[in-house]
Amino acid sequence: xxxxxxxLKVCPSNTAASDAEQISKLRASQSPIAIAVQRCPTWSSLxxxxxxxxxxxxxxxxxxxxxxTAYFTLDSPTRPRLSGGPLIGDYIFEQMHxxxxxxxxxxxxxxxxxxGYAAECHLVHYNSKYESLEAAVxxxxxxxxxxxxxxxxxxxxxxxxxxxxGLEQIRxxxxxxxxxxxxxxxxxxxxxxxxxxxxxxxxLTTPPYTECVTWIIYxxxxxxxxEQLGLLRQLEGADSVPIERNxxxxxxxxxxxxxxYVKQIKAKL
Ligand SMILES: [Zn+2]
Numbered sequence: 001x002x003x004x005x006x007x008l009k010v011c012p013s014n015t016a017a018s019d020a021e022q023i024s025k026l027r028a029s030q031s032p033i034a035i036a037v038q039r040c041p042t043w044s045s046l047x048x049x050x051x052x053x054x055x056x057x058x059x060x061x062x063x064x065x066x067x068x069t070a071y072f073t074l075d076s077p078t079r080p081r082l083s084g085g086p087l088i089g090d091y092i093f094e095q096m097h098x099x100x101x102x103x104x105x106x107x108x109x110x111x112x113x114x115x116g117y118a119a120e121c122h123l124v125h126y127n128s129k130y131e132s133l134e135a136a137v138x139x140x141x142x143x144x145x146x147x148x149x150x151x152x153x154x155x156x157x158x159x160x161x162x163x164x165x166g167l168e169q170i171r172x173x174x175x176x177x178x179x180x181x182x183x184x185x186x187x188x189x190x191x192x193x194x195x196x197x198x199x200x201x202x203x204l205t206t207p208p209y210t211e212c213v214t215w216i217i218y219x220x221x222x223x224x225x226x227e228q229l230g231l232l233r234q235l236e237g238a239d240s241v242p243i244e245r246n247x248x249x250x251x252x253x254x255x256x257x258x259x260x261y262v263k264q265i266k267a268k269l
Pocket of ligand 1: 099
């Protein structure tokens with residue numbers, strides 16, 4: 001008798017906490033990468049991701065044109081925190097920034113199943129066991145970055161309004177504007193806790209490309225209006241011409257460096 005074929009679905013029989021431990025031991029590679037989602041092992045026993053103080057934060061933030069990207073930070077001692085899913089411990093929100101291009105298909109860094117999108121948003125968090133983002137970068141479990149793929153749509157997405165209003169005022173490099181924390185709250189609350197994502201151990205996609213990031217990339221893209229995208233694309237770099245492209249090309253993903261597809265199960269309350 002031949003042995004039963006092994007299911008593609010890898011569901012370790014132990015607890016959710018040790019699922020995160022297994023992910024923490026994956027070998028890191030350079031980012032971004034192209035991911036064939038269908039070929040990733042599927043795990044559904046991880047804890048749900050927990051986003052705290054993203055939607056109920058009344059502090060102000062600053063939106064800055066760095067000359068390379070639109071860069072949002074919060075001016076608050078009580079920053080949002082991320083935990084659960086593949087993460088062990090709490091990760092503190094540090095900054096949000098964007099990658100884009102001149103067209104609607106080459107502006108994302110990660111590529112899922114060959115689909116290109118107009119832009120990608122990164123929410124950067126550092127492990128609360130380290131003193132700062134700078135200290136955390138030195139460690140393999142230092143950073144957790146949540147990535148959203150942004151899909152161009154005809155109609156504007158009202159949840160980006162706050163953020164986009166800020167963009168109008170930072171067209172020139174080094175310009176910044178005070179915006180409300182609502183600029184951060186465009187993610188759909190339902191989707192962040194029930195949406196599927198891919199996770200792997202990777203690197204920063206800007207110099208020094210340190211391999212210190214647990215990536216969490218949501219499968220479902222978020223829509224952004226063409227006009228809203230236009231405001232990102234009109235941001236000027238140091239040479240006072242619009243930043244055309246701030247995307248690192250996908251990197252070779254060596255064999256044996258796993259990407260896990262995580263199906264989130266709605267938490268029982
Ligand atoms: Zn980024």
